[in-house]
Amino acid sequence: MDTHSALYELGRRRLQSLRNLPKRHPHSLADKMAEFGLSRRDFLKWTAGVSSMLALPLPFSNLVAEAAELADRVPLIWLHMAECTGCSESLVRADTPNLDSLIFDQISLEYHETLMAAAGWQAEENLDQALETYKGNYLLAIEGAVPTANNGAFLTLGCKGRTGLELVRKAAAGAAAIVSVGTCASFGGVQAAYPNPTGAKGVHQVVDKTVINLGGCPPSEKNIVGTLMYFIMFGKLPALDIYNRPKWAYGARVHDNCDRRGHFDAGEFVEQFGDNNAKQGFCLYKVGCKGPYTYNNCPTERFNHHTSWPIQAGHGCMGCSEPNFWDEMADFERPLGRQTLHGLDATADTIGSVILGAAAVGIGAHAVASIFARGIEE
């Protein structure tokens, strides 16, 4: 059996076993879609889009459709640590709900501090009960970094005054899979920026299980929902990169698929925000774009219902899906090569490989030559 047939068979069997579990919502996904005026055609387009985003052949869209309908069989517990809640916002703050936000509704969300109605003792009670009832079966999503200094005392939650560190470890112990949603949970994010007074760390640094890291501050709703769908469909983790990010989402650099790439290759750069070159949509490298060093699918998937993404909006990529981007990628409006930390920008490739620890980053030699020809160091 080839790899795709084996994976398809795994998905088929997994969904069969989910179908045998009790329904957790009184409504079906079809009811919800009808409520928001979404048609069967919208649904089929969405399933095909999810398959292609996950780098699966088209026949897998049947599995995606079935997994979406069975999303209520998988309990999800979502914890908040030190962060801005932008990751949840990325998913739910849509003026009109689309299928991504509906799937998030459909999944059996057992605990989510921002979205649930319960508060105080009742909320903590719900959490403890969910951790016990679904032990070994729940998907754990964590948003935000975990403060570890002073034994975690910089973040205490709820009436029992438990530390975030304590809660994360407790919840991780019974989880079927753990997803760090956003750069804070993945790598510490802004909390962990120098001098990191609270000892903020990524979740994977404080638990002894594999954690999927969804880098991005915030990650797109596509990357969050795609990861949830993959787990519902196959009950296992997707292929991951060296930072445990799913390869289907973080396998290519922003620079590789950027709409402005032709201008980079032609040596056409914005020199200053608001100049004529900016009006013509030229490359933002000279005003600090970190797309050449950043792995994420923003150019293809975009944000807010595929409306836009940072570079389309006219600002360079800040490298928000990379570890330590607050320290490593700053200053955000100047190229790295102009800063003393990395010395001269001998080639953007060299800097990329230092930051990313990857063997080959690969800006085309002709492009590097074109930068030198036009004097990127000014």
Ligand code: FSX
């Ligand atoms: Fe905020 Fe999430 Fe950034 Fe962090 O996002 S968008 S600070 S990744 O944890 O809420």
Ligand code: SF4
């Ligand atoms: Fe796009 Fe930035 Fe690369 Fe220019 S440097 S092509 S703006 S990703």
Ligand code: F3S
């Ligand atoms: Fe972040 Fe850069 Fe995408 S700043 S949102 S990785 S374009």
